[in-house]
Amino acid sequence: METIQTDLLVIGAGSGGLSVAAGAVQMGASVVLLEGHKMGGDCLNYGCVPSKALIASAKQAWAMGHAAPFGVADATPAIDYAAAKDHVAQVIETIAPVDSQERFEGLGVRVIRDFGRFINRETVEAGEYRIKARRIVIATGSSPLVPPIPGLDTVPYLTNETLWDLRERPDHLLVIGGGPIGMEMAQAHRRLGCKVTVIEGARALGRDDPEMAAMVLEALRGEGIEIVEEAPAKVVRGKAGAIEVETQDGRVFAGSHLLVAVGRKANLDRLDLDKAGIRTSKTGIKVDAGLRTANRRVYAIGDVAGGLQFTHVAGYHAGIVVRNALFGLPAKAQTDHIPRATYTQPELAQIGLTEDEARKKHGSAVEIVRFDQHHNDRAIAERETRGRIKLLVVKGCPVGVSIVSHQAGELASLWSLVIANRLKMSQVSSMVSPYPTIGELNKRVAGAYFSPRLFENDTVKKVVRLVQRWLP
Ligand SMILES: Cc1cc2nc3c(=O)[nH]c(=O)nc-3n(C[C@H](O)[C@H](O)[C@H](O)COP(=O)(O)OP(=O)(O)OC[C@H]3O[C@@H](n4cnc5c(N)ncnc54)[C@H](O)[C@@H]3O)c2cc1C
Numbered sequence: 001m002e003t004i005q006t007d008l009l010v011i012g013a014g015s016g017g018l019s020v021a022a023g024a025v026q027m028g029a030s031v032v033l034l035e036g037h038k039m040g041g042d043c044l045n046y047g048c049v050p051s052k053a054l055i056a057s058a059k060q061a062w063a064m065g066h067a068a069p070f071g072v073a074d075a076t077p078a079i080d081y082a083a084a085k086d087h088v089a090q091v092i093e094t095i096a097p098v099d100s101q102e103r104f105e106g107l108g109v110r111v112i113r114d115f116g117r118f119i120n121r122e123t124v125e126a127g128e129y130r131i132k133a134r135r136i137v138i139a140t141g142s143s144p145l146v147p148p149i150p151g152l153d154t155v156p157y158l159t160n161e162t163l164w165d166l167r168e169r170p171d172h173l174l175v176i177g178g179g180p181i182g183m184e185m186a187q188a189h190r191r192l193g194c195k196v197t198v199i200e201g202a203r204a205l206g207r208d209d210p211e212m213a214a215m216v217l218e219a220l221r222g223e224g225i226e227i228v229e230e231a232p233a234k235v236v237r238g239k240a241g242a243i244e245v246e247t248q249d250g251r252v253f254a255g256s257h258l259l260v261a262v263g264r265k266a267n268l269d270r271l272d273l274d275k276a277g278i279r280t281s282k283t284g285i286k287v288d289a290g291l292r293t294a295n296r297r298v299y300a301i302g303d304v305a306g307g308l309q310f311t312h313v314a315g316y317h318a319g320i321v322v323r324n325a326l327f328g329l330p331a332k333a334q335t336d337h338i339p340r341a342t343y344t345q346p347e348l349a350q351i352g353l354t355e356d357e358a359r360k361k362h363g364s365a366v367e368i369v370r371f372d373q374h375h376n377d378r379a380i381a382e383r384e385t386r387g388r389i390k391l392l393v394v395k396g397c398p399v400g401v402s403i404v405s406h407q408a409g410e411l412a413s414l415w416s417l418v419i420a421n422r423l424k425m426s427q428v429s430s431m432v433s434p435y436p437t438i439g440e441l442n443k444r445v446a447g448a449y450f451s452p453r454l455f456e457n458d459t460v461k462k463v464v465r466l467v468q469r470w471l472p
């Protein structure tokens with residue numbers, strides 16, 4: 001067994017771990033990176049990248065069938081599901097070099113392709129190596145949660161780890177779980193010609209503002225997706241090609257394939273965390289605001305830290321840990337300004353607080369401003385008029401923004417900047433957006449905030465009349 005001494009040991013080469021390793025090594029630290037499975041982790045291999053690639057195929061198919069209003073005859077797309085999966089594989093292959101072992105070794109990181117487990121508070125073993133590190137970052141991510149639904153273990157089912165290898169197009173895809181994974185994959189498959197039924201135990205897109213989620217759900221139902229809510233799956237039965245899901249209210253839904261998308265579980269099992277004095281909760285590793293675990297030498301970031309589970313959050317955590325572990329700076333992870341988007345069409349984005357959360361925190365001080373996308377000229381030109389921005393403002397500063405738009409994810413970044421820097425609405429309204437862009441929506445909602453203050457204000461009117469009298 002070889003013993004290695006290093007400044008920083010990173011366990012897991014996914015979105016979070018790769019960002020820490022790249023940042024730390026380029027700032028002069030010696031870095032060892034462990035990866036037991038695929039470089040790039042969930043996002044590249046089983047998550048964001050393949051899902052967005054399949055959504056892109058589905059969008060092409062949809063556009064072909066809905067071109068007539070633009071003066072281009074509709075065509076029935078000849079969908080080759082296996083070829084769409086080839087597209088998915090090519091997209092992964094194109095991005096993979098950025099996350100590869102070769103690239104990281106080129107940066108000076110020592111990459112070990114094995115699973116790591118703690119043997120004491122400062123040492124981890126991986127295969128033939130024993131690594132002793134000044135600081136350790138756990139970035140082992142999460143895996144699909146497979147719920148203990150009776151019968152599930154007797155039928156073939158898909159998760160986000162196996163869906164990408166499926167070559168035959170499902171006739172009828174049943175999806176258990178109406179969260180982001182379930183809804184994104186439901187629409188992609190519907191547009192690729194499958195029947196789709198989503199079985200959701202509570203409210204579909206339930207983490208989002210109900211008013212905004214309802215707009216997306218209406219659009220998805222309009223495309224022919226059956227979305228059954230308040231119907232927890234109780235029993236699963238059947239065989240390949242003929243699967244049934246019975247819900248708690250006794251209804252039975254039959255389909256050819258089943259996708260299970262009911263959330264995630266943190267990857268803790270292989271780590272032997274008790275040997276390092278690291279504590280866990282139901283959702284993952286317990287960390288403080290600086291992402292430090294109960295063992296002060298060890299940090300946990302990304303999905304395994306049990307909070308928000310997004311690639312950009314793992315990347316943000318990486319920046320916090322680099323500041324803490326390398327420079328000893330007391331950086332803290334905030335959540336106020338973290339955006340998220342679900343890439344259905346229309347997309348659904350949230351930055352900061354939802355209306356419910358804002359009312360709980362700020363009570364009657366919350367002002368709500370809405371601006372609908374059908375007033376946006378570019379949206380009208382592109383026939384993408386479904387959408388709304390809903391802005392929550394407290395004492396002149398935005399505290400939350402919910403967006404439904406075909407470009408909601410693109411519109412979100414501005415509001416992250418605004419909330420992160422506690423900018424005021426007056427500063428947002430000083431921005432000029434090029435015409436005609438969907439981005440004008442951000443400016444127009446700021447305008448909608450000021451309109452009543454300016455146009456329905458007697459004092460303003462008196463001042464204008466007075467000034468006009470004196471002007472030459
Ligand atoms: C279908 C799907 C779609 C998604 N879409 C989006 C999206 O559009 N936008 C977005 O922001 N997020 C999205 N996510 C979430 C995103 O993929 C995760 O939040 C992100 O990958 C988390 O990064 P991470 O570094 O914490 O973990 P991961 O990327 O999962 O990386 C963890 C790595 O650690 C390795 N590992 C585990 N245990 C050990 C061990 N003991 N030793 C060594 N290595 C180990 C694993 O093999 C893995 O490679 C999606 C997720 C799914 C499932």
Ligand SMILES: NC(=O)c1ccc[n+]([C@@H]2O[C@H](COP(=O)([O-])OP(=O)(O)OC[C@H]3O[C@@H](n4cnc5c(N)ncnc54)[C@H](O)[C@@H]3O)[C@@H](O)[C@H]2O)c1
Pocket residue numbers: 147149176177178179180181182184199200201202203204205206231232233234261262263264308309310340341342343
């Ligand atoms: N666009 C994105 O950024 C994106 C896309 C996909 C996934 N993700 C990340 O991955 C995480 C996991 O996504 P997810 O959709 O699997 O999880 P989720 O926890 O967001 O949603 C799971 C849904 O399954 C339902 N459910 C649970 N048990 C059920 C049962 N027995 N029967 C019926 N419904 C049941 C829950 O009520 C919930 O609505 C997300 O929270 C997000 O962090 C992000």
